[in-house]
Amino acid sequence: MGITGTLFDIKPFAVHDGPGIRTTVFFKGCPLRCAWCHNPEGLLASCHLLIRPERCIGCGECLAACPDHAPAMETSLAPTCRVCGACVEACPAEARELAGRTAKVGEVMERLLKDRPFFEESGGGVTFSGGEPLAQPDFLLALLSACGKEGLHTAVDTSGYAPRSVISDVASRADLFLFDLKHMDTDTHRRLTGVNNGRILSNLAYLAGTETPLVVRIPLVPGINDGQVHLEKAGRFLSGLETPPPVHLLPYHSFQKSKYGLFTLPYSLPEPDHAAARPPVEAAAQLEGLGLTVRIGG
Ligand code: SF4
Ligand code: SF4
Structure with a gap:
């Protein structure tokens, strides 16, 4: 229990981060710089x-x-x-x-175990999010093992941008992956997030061939990735995987924008044209037409 990591929050009663009522542990640090990032306080690895x-x-x-x-x-x-x-x-x-603060595995577990009654009542558990939890693999793996020993259900909310060895180690201990898919086009992905999507798509295909349950989450950003052409590409990629995963469409909101103002950080995404946004039900129908199971919401 001596392994330490850096967190920026632990929030109970989350209902959009996996099944049931969950406690979400937010890891500090992320290799991506998504233009619409909801948790700018998680970007930097250090406090x-x-x-x-x-x-x-x-x-x-x-x-x-x-x-x-x-x-x-x-x-x-x-x-x-x-x-x-x-x-x-x-x-x-x-x-x-x-x-951000440094925390030991034992200390985090002590906090998580207080919420066990809510997990048991609701079929919930613990979700590791961020930032990017895969960016602190030793800490994440130790927490997953500790949760496993306590019989707590675990989900890992990730961009999938990590070495394959980390993905496979985490897959062997986590109960669920919540895998974000942001854009299929490499150049657009790099422009919007700062990294290429090759490693992400390759890891997604790998995970779809493992036994670890997987949900793909697409944040629908109006005019960026909710159009016919992009969703056709995403849908065909996902339906062609070894086990096509269920898809959750996350409607866009700009609550995070006020956070950027609060912290005097630049928010680089221009206000999307909400009037031109596709209704999520239409996007869902398009993906369902390609054989996928789709839900609107987390
Ligand atoms: S600004 Fe605050 S946190 Fe930074 S060195 Fe000074 S007292 Fe410490
Ligand atoms: S109120 Fe302003 S000046 Fe006073 S300690 Fe806080 S930040 Fe510094």
């Missing part, structure tokens, strides 16, 4: 400061507390200080927060 400038009352306590006498005054995805947390303690206005 950093989140600053809410609109709460600052200009008292100067952070300046006095900071060992460098140069407290960061804006959230940045590049670490700008030693992240000691002294200014967070000192700030009377809750304008400063540490994003």
Whole structure:
């Protein structure tokens, strides 16, 4: 139980991260930079400061507390200080927060086991999300083993961007993969997420040939990946897999945009043309026409 990892949150009562009522463990760090990322506080692998400038009352306590006498005054995805947390303690206005903390497997398990009654009542369990949980493979594998020993159902919510060896090790211990499929076109995928999709599609095809249950989740971004041509390509790829997985279509919302404003991070996705968006039921019907089982929602 000595293995440690970096998390930015543990949230109980999640109902869109797998079956039943779940507790979601958010890992810090992600190799992708999706234009619509819902959890910008999970992007950076290391801990950093989140600053809410609109709460600052200009008292100067952070300046006095900071060992460098140069407290960061804006959230940045590049670490700008030693992240000691002294200014967070000192700030009377809750304008400063540490994003991320190091946690031991035993400590996380202690927290998760408190929710066992909800899991048992609802057929739920634990979902590892992020950030990207596969980016901390040793920590994830240790948590999956510990959950397995306790009989807790586990799901791994992933972009699938990881070495095959990690995918196969995790598949041997997880009860469910929630695998995001963002775009079939390599260039568009790279433009929207910062990485190629070759490894992702290859890992998806691999997983569809294993015995680990798999759900593919497509975040429907209006005008980006919800059109006829893209869904035809995605549907044909998925229906051609060894075991075609069920597909969950996740309707787009821009709640995360306010988070970017809160943390003074740039939000790179232009506001989609919602009027031109395809109704999710139409997208679902198209995929069902290709032989897939489709659900709208997580
Ligand atoms: S976290 Fe520490 S080093 Fe960074 S700004 Fe705050 S007091 Fe200064
Ligand atoms: S301690 Fe908090 S409220 Fe005071 S100046 Fe620093 S950020 Fe602003």
